[in-house]
Amino acid sequence: MIFWQEGGVCAPKGFKANGVHCGIRKNKSKKDLALIVSQVPAAAAAVYTTNLVKGAPILVTQENLSNGTAQAMVCNSGNANTCNANGVEIAQGMCRLVEETTGISASDVIVASTGVIGQPLSLEPIASGMPSLAQGLHDHGSREAAYAIMTTDTILKEAALSFQIGGVTCSIGGICKGSGMIHPNMATMLAFLTTDAAVSPSLLQKALKETVNETFNMISVDGDTSTNDMVSMMANGMSGAPAIETDGTPEYKTFVTALKYVCTALSRDIAKDGEGATRLIKCTVTGAASAADAQKAARSVASSTLLKAAVFGADANWGRVLCALGYSGASLDPHKVDVTFGSLAGSVQVCKNGSGLDFSEETAKEILLADEIAIEITLHDGAASATAWGCDLTYDYVHINGDYRS
Amino acid sequence: MIFWQEGGVCAPKGFKANGVHCGIRKNKSKKDLALIVSQVPAAAAAVYTTNLVKGAPILVTQENLSNGTAQAMVCNSGNANTCNANGVEIAQGMCRLVEETTGISASDVIVASTGVIGQPLSLEPIASGMPSLAQGLHDHGSREAAYAIMTTDTILKEAALSFQIGGVTCSIGGICKGSGMIHPNMATMLAFLTTDAAVSPSLLQKALKETVNETFNMISVDGDTSTNDMVSMMANGMSGAPAIETDGTPEYKTFVTALKYVCTALSRDIAKDGEGATRLIKCTVTGAASAADAQKAARSVASSTLLKAAVFGADANWGRVLCALGYSGASLDPHKVDVTFGSLAGSVQVCKNGSGLDFSEETAKEILLADEIAIEITLHDGAASATAWGCDLTYDYVHINGDYRS
Numbered sequence: 001m002i003f004w005q006e007g008g009v010c011a012p013k014g015f016k017a018n019g020v021h022c023g024i025r026k027n028k029s030k031k032d033l034a035l036i037v038s039q040v041p042a043a044a045a046a047v048y049t050t051n052l053v054k055g056a057p058i059l060v061t062q063e064n065l066s067n068g069t070a071q072a073m074v075c076n077s078g079n080a081n082t083c084n085a086n087g088v089e090i091a092q093g094m095c096r097l098v099e100e101t102t103g104i105s106a107s108d109v110i111v112a113s114t115g116v117i118g119q120p121l122s123l124e125p126i127a128s129g130m131p132s133l134a135q136g137l138h139d140h141g142s143r144e145a146a147y148a149i150m151t152t153d154t155i156l157k158e159a160a161l162s163f164q165i166g167g168v169t170c171s172i173g174g175i176c177k178g179s180g181m182i183h184p185n186m187a188t189m190l191a192f193l194t195t196d197a198a199v200s201p202s203l204l205q206k207a208l209k210e211t212v213n214e215t216f217n218m219i220s221v222d223g224d225t226s227t228n229d230m231v232s233m234m235a236n237g238m239s240g241a242p243a244i245e246t247d248g249t250p251e252y253k254t255f256v257t258a259l260k261y262v263c264t265a266l267s268r269d270i271a272k273d274g275e276g277a278t279r280l281i282k283c284t285v286t287g288a289a290s291a292a293d294a295q296k297a298a299r300s301v302a303s304s305t306l307l308k309a310a311v312f313g314a315d316a317n318w319g320r321v322l323c324a325l326g327y328s329g330a331s332l333d334p335h336k337v338d339v340t341f342g343s344l345a346g347s348v349q350v351c352k353n354g355s356g357l358d359f360s361e362e363t364a365k366e367i368l369l370a371d372e373i374a375i376e377i378t379l380h381d382g383a384a385s386a387t388a389w390g391c392d393l394t395y396d397y398v399h400i401n402g403d404y405r406s
Numbered sequence: 407m408i409f410w411q412e413g414g415v416c417a418p419k420g421f422k423a424n425g426v427h428c429g430i431r432k433n434k435s436k437k438d439l440a441l442i443v444s445q446v447p448a449a450a451a452a453v454y455t456t457n458l459v460k461g462a463p464i465l466v467t468q469e470n471l472s473n474g475t476a477q478a479m480v481c482n483s484g485n486a487n488t489c490n491a492n493g494v495e496i497a498q499g500m501c502r503l504v505e506e507t508t509g510i511s512a513s514d515v516i517v518a519s520t521g522v523i524g525q526p527l528s529l530e531p532i533a534s535g536m537p538s539l540a541q542g543l544h545d546h547g548s549r550e551a552a553y554a555i556m557t558t559d560t561i562l563k564e565a566a567l568s569f570q571i572g573g574v575t576c577s578i579g580g581i582c583k584g585s586g587m588i589h590p591n592m593a594t595m596l597a598f599l600t601t602d603a604a605v606s607p608s609l610l611q612k613a614l615k616e617t618v619n620e621t622f623n624m625i626s627v628d629g630d631t632s633t634n635d636m637v638s639m640m641a642n643g644m645s646g647a648p649a650i651e652t653d654g655t656p657e658y659k660t661f662v663t664a665l666k667y668v669c670t671a672l673s674r675d676i677a678k679d680g681e682g683a684t685r686l687i688k689c690t691v692t693g694a695a696s697a698a699d700a701q702k703a704a705r706s707v708a709s710s711t712l713l714k715a716a717v718f719g720a721d722a723n724w725g726r727v728l729c730a731l732g733y734s735g736a737s738l739d740p741h742k743v744d745v746t747f748g749s750l751a752g753s754v755q756v757c758k759n760g761s762g763l764d765f766s767e768e769t770a771k772e773i774l775l776a777d778e779i780a781i782e783i784t785l786h787d788g789a790a791s792a793t794a795w796g797c798d799l800t801y802d803y804v805h806i807n808g809d810y811r812s
Contacts, residue, residue, distance in 0.1 A: 226729065402721065
């Protein structure tokens, strides 16, 4: 049994978190530095952006996680610490500041930065904010941390749930941020996950990678794969549940199922909070020849600029769905494609066997005026399926990104 | 010597054109049917969209061009005749109507449609408009034809030039349309080219494909590859110039150079007239390891949603250039990348060896407020280069596409 619970990254036993304003941002009311620590060293795993231009914190985290262990996650917003000549030095400095204030070894720190690319990041505000950040760590600090990592996000994103391993209750918690520059490829925007289940580092890495491919990697806001994407996770075993050490066991499967629930909830929140977005687009492809085909097709539709603009206008322009399927790279026969638009207001099939059906534009408009739009596509080509999440393209997206650095 | 000239597709000897309003569109003041004919059968070539969902006219044109000969091009706007159960029948019907009114064999007709996908197209307005369309064909009809194929285009797009083959003056002319759903892949939006040079069909195909890869395939408005992209060309030999029959000869090279001039001018016009666009973005990549790397890199930057929004805001957010290079798939070393922004107002280098330079934001703003922005990227990795064209992302793009079908 899986139960949603409160508490975010602090829901699992032995994790504390906090967030403060340290001064990277000029706006004093916006927190800009987050810290999450485990009471004991934890198995750790992460997946990273595939962008060739990688933020300096990514490089430092990769090095720190090479032994599969971590005990803290530190993250600032307001500056991505990317494309700066001294970026690695600064990211290492952030880890050292965590060591100085918490006693956790600098090499056991997962470090991340998010914000503008290419502006030097000074250690000064971080050094001045770190003592109060560390002193304020507490069992219910997940929201503070989640708030501190937000950039253009308008919704605070956290999730947690509990499940059973060997009769013992374990939890997984997570926070994430992401709103623009969202088109993850093998990794995604920043997400920090915690669990008190006991999982070996290699198995944790496997579970995380598998989950990310079906969740964070299936969202898109604007087709731009960020330089700083990272999903990281610590498993500290403090639930006391039996260790999960073998792939394919019922315990492993339970763990992965729970992890997918948390990551799906967080991914969906990122898509829904896409920059300027007014509507969530959930695109489900069924009947695909393979999982890869289903994923390519679903993601292509959810990412189509033209479809996103049509959803903003609540215009049932399903030809754009067919168009995006056609250039998705997925194997499919256009003459077998069915498409249905749906929402809480109802559903309407608009295309059968690749050709248009007569439908009421009025009904379609009502359906598309809802907050969450489902686009259901059947390829009649096999048994594989996939879901992708996106959002509409609005005037506000253009507004937000026309002058992001000011 | 190459000289620009007036006349569009009618600049070469032996071509006539016309455009009329036949009633596919409700707005009677907008022409919606175009016809271009050659006095004699011409060598013909075309490149098509790689979208798996192909408009019915594409399929019929492919069949008609299988013998390398054509004598007419017919195109309607207002309806793409795509994803309709009877699409092929309708496209064939359009060719038959050309035969009935001009005497040109239906199998020698290049047929195209552009507009909304998935709405049935009736032959009735086309049948009623065809007689006046054919009767009105004239030597200076290129503009009428160019106007009739426009959809959301705001600029009429035509170009023509003259050059010498064996001491004889030849011309190449072209018209095209395209404003949204622009991210050509192996082919592009609709372009119709004519020449009175004598070129064999196979060599014409080679020249066209090579040219399209460097021109129409290097533009992007919104990342959506259309279902109806096609660039087609007729060479009727009526200049009297010696036939170009061998690859690599000076005559062939002259012909390809002239063709690239025309296609570059038309491509640039499409990017500049991108839906809602206020600024043309010209992105040049030099110092790449290979031509493919240069093309991938240039196109990725010119297509980046985030960069396009920054250009709209005249914001020198060069981190987005680095980000788009990083996910472009091109081989490059981020630590060797230089970036300069330029326009008629001046130029400013913003990034050297992958890190930011100090620059005046005020100067950068002035530069980016111009109509045409040059982004110059040097990879210091080799000798290959490429140019891609795009446009800014504006409120009007969202407005135009939020309710395109109304």
